[in-house]
Amino acid sequence: MAYENLKVVGTRPIRPDGVDKVTGRAQFGADMTMPGQLVGKMKRSPHAHARILRIDATKALALPGVKAVVTAADFPDIPDEMAFVGEGPMNFRDLSCNCMARDKALYEGHAVAAVAATTAAIADEAVALIDIAYEVLPHVIDVEAAMAEDAPLLHPRMITQGVQPAPTKPSNIAKKMVFALGDIAQGFKDAEVIVQRKYTTKPVHQAYIEPHACIAAASSDGQAQIFSSSQGQFMIRAYVAKLLGIDISNIRVTPAEIGGGFGGKTLVYLEPVALALSKKCGRPVKMVMSREEVFKASGPTSGGAVEVKIGAKKDGTITAAEATLKYQAGAFAGSPVGPGCMAAFAMYDLKNVTITGYDVVSNRPKVAAYRAPGAPISTFGVESCIDELARKIGMDPIAFRAKNAAKNGTKAAYGPTFKDIGYVETLEAARKHPHYQQPLGKNQGRGVASGFWFNIGGESSAAVHINEDGTAVVVEGCPDIGGSRASMAMMAAEVLGLPIERVRPVIADTSSVGYSFLTGGSRVTFATGMAVTQAAEQAVVELRKRAAVTWDIPVDDIAWADGKAHPIGASAGKFPPLSLGEIALKSARTGGPIGGKAQINAQGAAPGYGTHVCDVEVDLETGHVTILRYTAVQDVGRAIHPSYVEGQIQGGVAQGIGWALNEEYIYDKDGRLENAGFLDYRVPVCSDLPMIEAVVVEVPNPRHPFGVKGVGEVPIVPPMAAVANAIYDAIGVRMPDLPISPPRLRAAIDRRAEAAE
């Protein structure tokens, strides 16, 4: 780390965009309007699986006020092409077919046509008037049913990848993958205690409160403007260009404020459709999803079936660990089973490990990234199994984890050798926390679980402009989803030596800043922060040069500290320090405007670990679980703005508790989603939760100028097992299936009572 004695980093200033967001002035996706804009609405499939025989829009187009209708026929029929521009690998053809069904509708809610009209009421009426003839096909929802030999096929040409020799028959299994280390058979032979169990999780939605929204305007010279709420304006630009066959330079995407994403806004759903409508009718088209559409047509994360087997010596040494993961991808290949496999045992230093993953399609919406995609599902199984094993051996769950913990030098099953990791430090902090010693009452229990996430770097651009009055502007390209503007301004202020109030961060449109990969993978404070720091450092180099010109001494004789140029060294002469403001004011006379920029592919991201302690009380009458106390310890490298770091941890925990206790997609026998609204898809509310204590551990990442690792994803990984382990501790009932909703827990309690009789 280059910086010590920090003045701004590590403090808690008010975020630069704060006032706009507490006064209602901030412009989110649906808040923008353009002159002459139309309202776009989607026509969606009512069937889980159906061949589209005919689409007749004659009556819709005849309705006064209807200006355009588009179907798949209005989109280029693009070939299969894999690319990595969003948060995971993506086949552009699949993405196109997901935005607008071609030949077949693959899930209830799949878009099959879209309308642009002068008012929302007319657009709704027109949608109803579009006449579509379907041939309803057999469907499959569950992941293991979709893997069965006789399951209905979604894609008749899908041959499982990763199997040698390649299968001769198509199936719904898109891909198989295996990660292995050591000798698994010998490892289990060496074990004295083995626990083996199957765990299941249901698909859960990111449930950002802001539905997807955009406005798109095409002009007759081929230029396109898009204003939309997403996790990456450059992602939107790349996908829209590809899906509609437009040159990237002809598209300008302006990022709106984003009302939550958690990975769910790393894809396009509306933007290509709105632009296709706009091209057809020559007017701007605004599209906003309803909540029902968000649930039915945007990606939740996978549900999964996870089999885990772990063996250990009686002294607590794990000798072998094995897991098989089956993840639902939704209607198109691409579940997060890969990262699920890689994260599964990344908390442990294992000699013998095998992890097998299957990516499986079924008639559900295509999954999208959701906070540490894939890891929570496999980790729920692994950390539940670890808890059971620790109990069998008679070891404290933290001590058992510590004995087997991944450390610097541990080789992970997926390849890398870890360095600069802080897992043991989180275990130690959890063990020492007063929470871990607090006595428990009747039907109360305590659970522990840990989690891992990679954290990533990647491409980011930033510019720092020094203004003539001695203030600065930071320009960057990653949407601020949870306060990252504050962190960017703080890092620049630290380098420049300015107070935070004198640095203004801006998130620019795609034509005003260099390419930046999207906000995801816990990368922004690490990677974009690195770009901002380098841009600010370049500005400081220029400021020192200007002082050198002013004083007529060599630039090497000038140091930058506290926002001022200082002459150093015997030959430098005795000049009073020159402030940034003084240098900026005279910049025209010393060489012109002052600034710096950086366009980097940030390397050296370091993984994050967390350890959570959860106390619950179980109501045996109702099966209701109350979270009594929750402490989440996490190594974040360095907290730039500690309040927003804590906030990320608290928010991740709350989502994990929802995943553990309530949230699930519920389908009827026809493959239709029964709970596409916040009344029946129950996310945690204020009265469901206690205060969530975030304990920040700082084991710095030496490859970042301020030691940052990343924070946002780790905290959703441990909660499901922490809650389930706490329930076991409270009442002795092991719950391997999520969510642990009151009816499910009550049924498990009843089963135990029956078994005891």
Place this chain on the structure above:
Amino acid sequence: MSQHHVSATVNGEPVEFLCEPQETLLDVLRDRLNLTGSKEGCGSGDCGACSVVVDGRLMCSCLMLGAEAEGRAIETIESLAQGDRLHPLQQRFLEHAALQCGFCTPGFLVAAKALLDRNPNPTESEARYWLAGNLCRCTGYDKIIRAVMDAAADLRK
């Protein structure tokens, strides 16, 4: 369909507007009166992002028709600050970092003000149950509750 002519008071100002019979108060506020601080998160009264106060009563503006606003006094997030002076709730939300994405924030502030107007000294539990109609997916509510409790203390001074 003929439009309704409605006269109401919004944030202390008399307003008149025409609206379709099926338009909600939220539609009217956002699309006809350009008051986009109230947000639509669900359209079914489950998320509270569109919270407003109608004749002193906390409401989801997505559950009320625009035509029903006739003769009523409506307060939205846009009326919470007095000019450039923030309300203590707004100030405390900023200080506590009680917002991440900020989309639910207007609804929380309107609902929290309605709570403190009727109960200036709520317990944490009372605040949590009052605000249970407002969904936040980012914060886990911890910092929101701390901000509301601190703002309540400020207002009691």
